[in-house]
Structures are given as structure tokens and as C-alpha cells.
Amino acid sequence: MNNKEVSINKVDELVNRAQLAINDWQCSGDVDYVHKAYANLQQAAIRLTLSRQAAKPKKSELMYSVIGDTLAADYENLDLYDTPEEALKEAKDFLKAGDIVTVLEMAESGWQPYICIDSLLEEFQDQAFTEGGEASEPWSDFIASKAMTAAADELEDELNNVLKRWLEKYQVEAGWYKETGKEYRYSFDGIDFIRL
CATH class of the missing domain: 1.10.287 (Helix Hairpins)
Structure with missing residues (x-):
């Protein structure tokens, strides 16, 4: 049995416990059973959230985004790409020959809240x-x-x-990227990019 199956079985078990507690509440009227059902469902929801987060492909440590004064006004793509080449490819349709763009290197933020x-x-x-x-x-x-x-x-x-x-x-992470300070400038000749 793999980890995913174990996690699903644990969620099923927690949901079953919640259902039994609800049945007990319906038969007895004892509010404690509602609290038990709630606690079990809450744990099941947490486990599902964590398993979904673990299943998501992790972005690479460094990502890249394109900016440029000469980009067309309708280009508002602030997406992150794995390589500078992928970022440039996405911007290509919004450029004309002679345009200059900058690829920003971005790193995942390590920020965490702090109690002052x-x-x-x-x-x-x-x-x-x-x-x-x-x-x-x-x-x-x-x-x-x-x-x-x-x-x-x-x-x-x-x-x-x-x-x-x-x-x-609860694997709470910032989840956003910020500029590292490294920039790569490119000129577009109408077909390809030339690094400046």
C-alpha cells in the first residue's frame, strides 16, 4: 500500500467516525457527538488539503518573468516560467522588431510571519x-x-x-516569488532574441 492509499484510508476512517458520531447524536441528542463529528471531519479536511499540496508539482526554485517598456499595452502576463527562453516565447507575439525586454529572475519567498x-x-x-x-x-x-x-x-x-x-x-508557505535582482536584457529582431 502506497502513501496515497494510506492517506485515503485514513480520510475514509475519519469520515466514517464522523458519520457514526452523527448517528449517535441523532439517537441520543448528546451534543458531544456533534463535536466529535466536527473534529473528525476537520482532520479529514486537513489531510485532504495536505495530500493535494504534496501531489502538486513543485515549481523550481528560480522562475522567470518578462517586463519591458516596449511591450504592447495588452500584454499583462505576469506568469512565471521555468526558463528565460519560455518567458520570452510567451512575450514574442506582443513584440515588434527593435523592442527591448527584460527577463526578471524570481525566487520563491522564504517569508514567514513573525510575532512582535x-x-x-x-x-x-x-x-x-x-x-x-x-x-x-x-x-x-x-x-x-x-x-x-x-x-x-x-x-x-x-x-x-x-x-x-x-x-x-500545515505546510503554510508564502507561495509567491520575488525578484532576486538579476535581470537579463534582450533585443527582439522580429524573429529571435539577442541578449544584450
Whole structure:
């Protein structure tokens, strides 16, 4: 049995458990069975999403896109291509002899969200003020004090470690590409491209 079959079997098992829990709820009226059904369906949905992501062909690390001042106004293709040649081929129909275009090298973004403890503590202070008004000021002063600096740094590290594990677990990635700074300029002679 391959990984795909194992994953499908696990999803089937989770859906079956959810169906049994719904049946139990219908017979007993006990709300806990609805929560069990929901939890099983949620896990099944997560497994299906992850298996679909794993099945998608991974784009190469570097991709290429074409830009140029001389491209026709109706050329709005911002797609990414595996090679500079593929990107140029797509732009060819929108060029005339003498046009110059630039192929941009793009790399997948490694960006991940980050929890800033200063912003988070400010949010907590706002919440405290909303809840307690001026009576919350001693609590807010203590949270923002120099005595709590090391504790705040510790909290920031721990929260970001939890966030990182959560992002990895659910394979949450930026998914976009950004310019690397490398550019390749080409002149179009009406038939072929000449690298400048």
C-alpha cells in the first residue's frame, strides 16, 4: 500500500467516525457527538488539503518573468516560467522588431510571519484598558516595565516557536516569488532574441 492509499484510508476512517458520531447524536441528542463529528471531519479536511499540496508539482526554485517598456499595452502576463527562453516565447507575439525586454529572475519567498512581542503587549494593554479602564494601569505598567523585558523576550521566542511549528505542520508557505535582482536584457529582431 502506497502513501496515497494510506492517506485515503485514513480520510475514509475519519469520515466514517464522523458519520457514526452523527448517528449517535441523532439517537441520543448528546451534543458531544456533534463535536466529535466536527473534529473528525476537520482532520479529514486537513489531510485532504495536505495530500493535494504534496501531489502538486513543485515549481523550481528560480522562475522567470518578462517586463519591458516596449511591450504592447495588452500584454499583462505576469506568469512565471521555468526558463528565460519560455518567458520570452510567451512575450514574442506582443513584440515588434527593435523592442527591448527584460527577463526578471524570481525566487520563491522564504517569508514567514513573525510575532512582535512589543505589538502584542500593546494590544494586551489596549484590551486591559477596555476591560478595566484606569484601574488596569498598574497591570499595563508592570507588563511594559524593564523588569519584564527578559520575560517578554522569552514569550516572544516561545510564541514564534509555536507559530513556526504550526506553519510547518500545515505546510503554510508564502507561495509567491520575488525578484532576486538579476535581470537579463534582450533585443527582439522580429524573429529571435539577442541578449544584450
